Amino acid sequence: MSMRSEHDATGLGVITRFELLATCEIALRSRNSFELRLMPQFSYGELLERCRTIAESIAQASPNFSLALAVAADAAGRQQDWHSMNRFLVASQKSGPNEQVIGRYRFRVAEENLTQLTPAAKHSYESDLRLQVVSKKSTPYIARRYASDEAFRERVAAVLSEMDHADIQRFIRTLRSMLPRAPQ
Known part of the structure; x- marks a missing residue:
């Protein structure tokens, strides 16, 4: 059972807040989803604003x-509110520097908005990239992208050097196991 905290203005318990945020994370990246198309009463913009409001209040x-x-950062980035996106990315990374699942989410948000990152947000991004490089779950994705994207390769190489x-x-x-073998 999820108990409401007396200090929480949303009136939701911790588990409910987590589930609501997870749902928003999925909804934000599902702009063209079948489910969203079945709900014509909701526009993506309304959903985006609602999720941002929920995330910011939590x-x-x-x-x-x-x-x-992280959800607030994602929503702000999708609304091109770069200042808020950067602020939320940095705050999320500081509050959960070793949370791999959330780090993977922040990493995706930062990658999608790389040119808009402030120096502080770039530092947070590099920390999340480092976290993904050592994550057994994320390393295959990072290695594939490393092999195919030269700009990304440079960012990974900079992190690996440290x-x-x-x-x-x-x-x-991992990288070698993913590369095609040369015929002998």
Whole structure:
């Protein structure tokens, strides 16, 4: 059972807030989804604004709720509110620096808006990229992208240069396993 916190202005319990934010995360990246097309009473813009309002109100009530900050960053980025997006990305990374699932979300938001990142948000992005490079779940994606995207390769190489030898070797093994083998 989810208990309401007396300090939470949303009136929702922790589990309910998490589920609502997770639903918003999915909805924000599903602009052209079949489900959204079946609900003509909702426009994507309205959904975007609603999710941003929810995320910001949860973040205001719980300033260390990293997922709320990440959802707020995503919504702000989709609305091209770069100042807020950067602020929320940095705050989310500071409040949840080792949360891999949320780090993967922040990483995606930052990648989609790379040219809009402030120096502080770029530093947070690099921390999330480092987290993804050492994540067993994310390393294959990072390695595939590393092999196919030269600009991304440069960003990964910069992060790898600061990592310990074991993490670098694991990344290289993953990368090699994903590259096509030359005929002999």
